[in-house]
Amino acid sequence: xxxxxxxxxxxxxxxxxxxxxxxxxxxxxxxxxxxxxxxxxxxxxxxxxxxxxxxxxxxxxxxxxxxxxxxxxxxxxxxxxxxxxxxxxxxxxxxxxxxxxxxxxxxxxxxxxxxxxxxxxxxxxxxxxxxxxxxxxxxxxxxxxxxxxxxxxxxxxxxxxxxxxxxxxxxxxxxxxxxxxxxxxxxxxxxxxxxxxxxxxxxxxxxxxxxxxxxxxxxxxxxxxxxxxxxxxxxxxxxxxxxxxxxxxxxxxxxxxxxxxxxxxxxxxxxx
Amino acid sequence: xxxxxxxxxxxxxxxxxxxxxxxxxxxxxxxxxxxxxxxxxxxxxxxxxxxxxxxxxxxxxxxxxxxxxxxxxxxxxxxxxxxxxxxxxxxxxxxxxxxxxxxxxxxxxxxxxxxxxxxxxxxxxxxxxxxxxxxxxxxxxxxxxxxxxxxxxxxxxxxxxxxxxxxxxxxxxxxxxxxxxxxxxxxxxxxxxxxxxxxxxxxxxxxxxxxxxxxxxxxxxxxxxxxxxxxxxxxxxxxxxxxxxxxxxxxxxxxxxxxxxxxxxxxxxxxxxxxxxxxxxxxxxxxxxxxxxxxxxxxxxxxxxxxxxxxxxxxxxxxxxxxxxxxxxxxxxxxxxxxxxxxxxxxxxxxxxxxxxxxxxxxxxxxxxxxxxxxxxxxxxxxxxxxxxxxxxxxxxxxxxxxxxxxxxxxxxxxxxxxxxxxxxxxxxxxxxxxxxxxxxxxxxxxxxxxxxxxxxxxxxxxxxxxxxxxxxxxxxxxxxxxxxxxxxxxxxxxxxxxxxxxxxxxxxxxxxxxxxxxx
Numbered sequence: 001x002x003x004x005x006x007x008x009x010x011x012x013x014x015x016x017x018x019x020x021x022x023x024x025x026x027x028x029x030x031x032x033x034x035x036x037x038x039x040x041x042x043x044x045x046x047x048x049x050x051x052x053x054x055x056x057x058x059x060x061x062x063x064x065x066x067x068x069x070x071x072x073x074x075x076x077x078x079x080x081x082x083x084x085x086x087x088x089x090x091x092x093x094x095x096x097x098x099x100x101x102x103x104x105x106x107x108x109x110x111x112x113x114x115x116x117x118x119x120x121x122x123x124x125x126x127x128x129x130x131x132x133x134x135x136x137x138x139x140x141x142x143x144x145x146x147x148x149x150x151x152x153x154x155x156x157x158x159x160x161x162x163x164x165x166x167x168x169x170x171x172x173x174x175x176x177x178x179x180x181x182x183x184x185x186x187x188x189x190x191x192x193x194x195x196x197x198x199x200x201x202x203x204x205x206x207x208x209x210x211x212x213x214x215x216x217x218x219x220x221x222x223x224x225x226x227x228x229x230x231x232x233x234x235x236x237x238x239x240x241x242x243x244x245x246x247x248x249x250x251x252x253x254x255x256x257x258x259x260x261x262x263x264x265x266x267x268x269x270x271x272x
Numbered sequence: 273x274x275x276x277x278x279x280x281x282x283x284x285x286x287x288x289x290x291x292x293x294x295x296x297x298x299x300x301x302x303x304x305x306x307x308x309x310x311x312x313x314x315x316x317x318x319x320x321x322x323x324x325x326x327x328x329x330x331x332x333x334x335x336x337x338x339x340x341x342x343x344x345x346x347x348x349x350x351x352x353x354x355x356x357x358x359x360x361x362x363x364x365x366x367x368x369x370x371x372x373x374x375x376x377x378x379x380x381x382x383x384x385x386x387x388x389x390x391x392x393x394x395x396x397x398x399x400x401x402x403x404x405x406x407x408x409x410x411x412x413x414x415x416x417x418x419x420x421x422x423x424x425x426x427x428x429x430x431x432x433x434x435x436x437x438x439x440x441x442x443x444x445x446x447x448x449x450x451x452x453x454x455x456x457x458x459x460x461x462x463x464x465x466x467x468x469x470x471x472x473x474x475x476x477x478x479x480x481x482x483x484x485x486x487x488x489x490x491x492x493x494x495x496x497x498x499x500x501x502x503x504x505x506x507x508x509x510x511x512x513x514x515x516x517x518x519x520x521x522x523x524x525x526x527x528x529x530x531x532x533x534x535x536x537x538x539x540x541x542x543x544x545x546x547x548x549x550x551x552x553x554x555x556x557x558x559x560x561x562x563x564x565x566x567x568x569x570x571x572x573x574x575x576x577x578x579x580x581x582x583x584x585x586x587x588x589x590x591x592x593x594x595x596x597x598x599x600x601x602x603x604x605x606x607x608x609x610x611x612x613x614x615x616x617x618x619x620x621x622x623x624x625x626x627x628x629x630x631x632x633x634x635x636x637x638x639x640x641x642x643x644x645x646x647x648x649x650x651x652x653x654x655x656x657x658x659x660x661x662x663x664x665x666x667x668x669x670x671x672x673x674x675x676x677x678x679x680x681x682x683x684x685x686x687x688x689x690x691x692x693x694x695x696x697x698x699x700x701x702x703x704x705x706x707x708x709x710x711x712x713x714x715x716x717x718x719x720x721x722x723x724x725x726x727x728x729x730x731x732x733x734x735x736x737x738x739x740x741x742x743x744x745x746x747x748x749x750x751x752x753x754x755x756x757x758x759x760x761x762x763x764x765x766x767x768x769x770x771x772x773x774x775x776x777x778x779x780x781x782x783x784x785x786x787x788x789x790x791x792x
Binding site: 167168169171172173174175176177178179182187190191 | 600617618620621624625629633634635646647650651693699700
């Protein structure tokens with residue numbers, strides 16, 4: 001019993017593995033050349049469909065391109081896309097939530113009913129709708145995925161704002177002569193952000209997944225861009241003979257998504 | 273031979289020692305009060321006896337013996353399972369918080385019946401009969417109805433009676449009462465304590481009474497155990513300890529307890545002009561379709577530079593009145609005039625509120641320096657350097673060291689936090705301070721320091737206080753004049769001396785009867 005609880009506590013205390021995964025992927029995005037010498041776009045036809053080995057860590061694809069190099073070079077597309085998506089969701093959602101929570105009354109009800117409608121539509125469907133409006137492309141996909149998470153951010157931010165707004169220290173701030181915008185900015189917003197930041201980390205993982213999904217469906221980057229979802233989609237045709245084309249990039253996506261979720265949970269716990 | 277015997281019991285939380293070798297004993301039929309401030313280890317000691325410590329705590333040393341000769345048990349190191357045969361049947365527990373100690377989804381009758389069932393009673397009709405007996409015995413009117421009610425349908429005092437019924441259901445030899453009345457109003461508190469006394473006399477039960485309230489301990493116990501920092505600093509017969517305390521800490525505790533130290537009354541200075549005038553104040557709330565009058569025609573005056581106390585039990589409307597005075601709530605009708613107070617936002621430079629709970633009233637993300645400087649920033653008083661100087665001056669005023677400037681509220685103790693809240697209230701130079709139960713959440717020695725501070729500030733700065741409190745002993749110490757509130761009305765107003773020595777209203781008399789002998 002005792003060892004179990006301490007063991008669990010240690011796991012909870014240090015998500016170092018998760019941070020390591022995220023750090024590695026970030027490094028890939030910043031300096032892909034340091035991790036692989038192969039070209040992600042130009043292939044060597046003679047080396048096509050090689051299984052994973054010392055020369056090609058993740059094997060090669062049908063035109064002889066190194067899959068590991070494609071994953072490494074592709075990280076920048078997936079990460080920046082996810083970042084944009086989270087930024088869109090975080091900023092728009094938090095603003096909406098803050099407005100709703102602080103305004104009360106009719107504005108609150110209107111915003112939250114809108115959020116209810118957004119939440120009732122499946123995220124992927126919503127993202128597809130936005131893409132059809134905006135047209136395909138890396139940035140548009142990111143915006144579409146971000147738009148899908150606005151509702152979740154708005155609802156959480158509103159709940160936090162409503163909770164914090166009732167706190168004694170907020171009343172004390174008004175009692176100290178604070179004007180509404182100042183109190184909102186200085187006290188309510190910082191104290192409401194904890195869970196929202198945790199959700200942002202979680203959404204980061206979800207966004208990578210959603211962007212990859214849309215890439216897989218062909219709405220994202222154009223080939224031969226080494227985007228993760230596209231990589232997996234291209235490998236699909238060779239699933240029977242060359243498992244590594246889908247499995248290994250897929251494993252990278254799974255690792256990053258899990259790491260983001262793990263970090264999100266630790267952020268949620270650390271905050272009071 | 274004593275009924276309960278603790279020898280050198282030591283308890284630690286996560287390896288950190290909280291109780292260092294406590295020894296105490298309880299004779300059959302005796303009431304032993306364990307007193308001490310929060311963090312002194314008194315509750316931990318009580319819980320160690322019946323094995324109700326939280327999972328991260330462990331009893332490291334010492335022995336616990338319980339029972340009369342012949343049926344004597346060594347409870348030391350017993351498993352949870354074995355202790356179950358003792359809990360309830362031979363040692364009853366009255367927990368601290370009546371609001372959270374009952375299961376909200378079970379009827380009161382079912383919860384009392386559960387104790388009987390767990391300990392072997394199977395006959396439904398007999399359980400039912402016994403439950404009704406117990407409910408009647410603890411003084412709940414109409415037991416048949418009560419047994420079918422859920423906890424939320426009962427008041428705090430009634431819930432505490434139910435908990436007492438559960439504790440005494442099996443006529444245990446010992447009842448451990450952990451702050452049994454701390455969450456209750458004074459008059460309810462007295463009735464509950466009287467009930468416990470009656471039951472004790474009737475069943476011959478011994479009691480271990482854990483309390484921070486020296487007034488309660490003094491009035492109700494045969495022997496007193498004083499704890500501090502996990503150690504027993506003094507123990508002996510209650511009368512003896514109160515009359516001639518040996519340990520320095522006990523003396524300080526007794527000196528600081530407003531309930532036990534009769535200071536002279538503060539008489540109001542003659543003919544001062546009124547700083548606060550309240551006329552026919554009414555506040556109505558809508559409860560469903562009906563209007564509920566929380567404040568019903570309240571009028572009083574507070575002279576400049578004096579302290580006026582608003583006394584009453586929970587629900588009497590005193591906090592609502594205070595909120596209307598500081599303009600956090602709008603009166604339904606009636607008028608509050610504060611002499612010299614400007615309208616609009618500048619009103620807050622003149623009138624300040626200090627909240628009850630120093631844990632909730634400070635933004636956890638700001639440093640103490642930022643918190644105290646907040647009113648200065650809001651009103652644009654002084655430049656950066658001037659503000660910093662003013663904050664330092666304010667910290668000196670409330671006797672806080674300069675190094676708290678960069679710290680966060682959670683790093684400070686309750687008393688220090690309340691000082692910060694007072695410093696913030698003073699920052700913009702107000703003339704009227706409304707203190708809503710400002711010392712109620714603090715330990716007695718801390719409370720005494722804060723009251724001294726308030727008195728000194730009033731003297732130095734000529735402040736006018738409106739002091740909201742349920743604690744008559746504190747009110748007696750700090751206020752010049754008093755208004756007693758009950759059900760939204762003021763039933764009696766006068767100088768503190770008049771109200772305390774010649775109460776005219778029955779309710780005031782009842783309130784006064786509930787506080788210990790010495791200060792009356």
